[in-house]
Amino acid sequence: MLKLYYSPGACSMASHIGIEESGAPYEAKPTLIPKNEQKSEAYLKINPRGKVPALQLDDNSVITENVSILNYIAKRFPDKKLMLTDPLGESRCLTTMAWFSNTVHPSFTACARPERFAEDPAAQVSVKETSRKNFFANCREIDSLLTAKEWMMGSQFTVCDGYALIFYGWGARVEMPMKELKNYTAFKDRMLQRPAVRKILEREQNILLNY
Numbered sequence: 001m002l003k004l005y006y007s008p009g010a011c012s013m014a015s016h017i018g019i020e021e022s023g024a025p026y027e028a029k030p031t032l033i034p035k036n037e038q039k040s041e042a043y044l045k046i047n048p049r050g051k052v053p054a055l056q057l058d059d060n061s062v063i064t065e066n067v068s069i070l071n072y073i074a075k076r077f078p079d080k081k082l083m084l085t086d087p088l089g090e091s092r093c094l095t096t097m098a099w100f101s102n103t104v105h106p107s108f109t110a111c112a113r114p115e116r117f118a119e120d121p122a123a124q125v126s127v128k129e130t131s132r133k134n135f136f137a138n139c140r141e142i143d144s145l146l147t148a149k150e151w152m153m154g155s156q157f158t159v160c161d162g163y164a165l166i167f168y169g170w171g172a173r174v175e176m177p178m179k180e181l182k183n184y185t186a187f188k189d190r191m192l193q194r195p196a197v198r199k200i201l202e203r204e205q206n207i208l209l210n211y
């Protein structure tokens, strides 16, 4: 059976929602960041980078990185139509997920963990302030990408949507004015109506259940 290693509230929720939406049987393996379990000897054998998510396949091979895990899930369970299949549509889906991974997520990390980006405490204050602005600017861009759209890719729900939801929750967690972002907020409300999404938010005790 597929095994998904995740930590509640972390970026692994993108893959968690993706696999739940696929309808495939899988085992959810909590790997708690607050307890540093992602750095345990056992987990480093799964992902030597010590990060969640990781997806372990039946033959024990492991896929890491949300973009790659989500692409794999969409391709392995094509009946669920979790990715656009025409070449341009697929590229657009990957483009957005790559941007989430290489820009939006790191802007939040720099805001939450400035010590990873500057050793000097005074510089950390500046890193935190700047990255907080950068992260919210990225959330505004997501809001504008959702203009007149039901889902990130338009009328079709894809694996990109669970990924987009994470940043809304992170912004809420650090008390950014997420409700000002009208398209993003309406999208969040639509996401919460999906049984698979709700199930994962409940399993992870996500802030968005009561936001």
Ligand SMILES: N[C@@H](CCC(=O)N[C@@H](CS)C(=O)NCC(=O)O)C(=O)O
Pocket: 010, 011, 012, 033, 038, 050, 051, 052, 053, 064, 065, 066, 067, 101
């Ligand atoms: N680009 C990676 C990022 C993975 C990542 O940074 N995961 C974080 C959680 S959001 C983590 O495991 N952090 C633990 C640590 O850095 O010790 C992906 O999208 O899968």
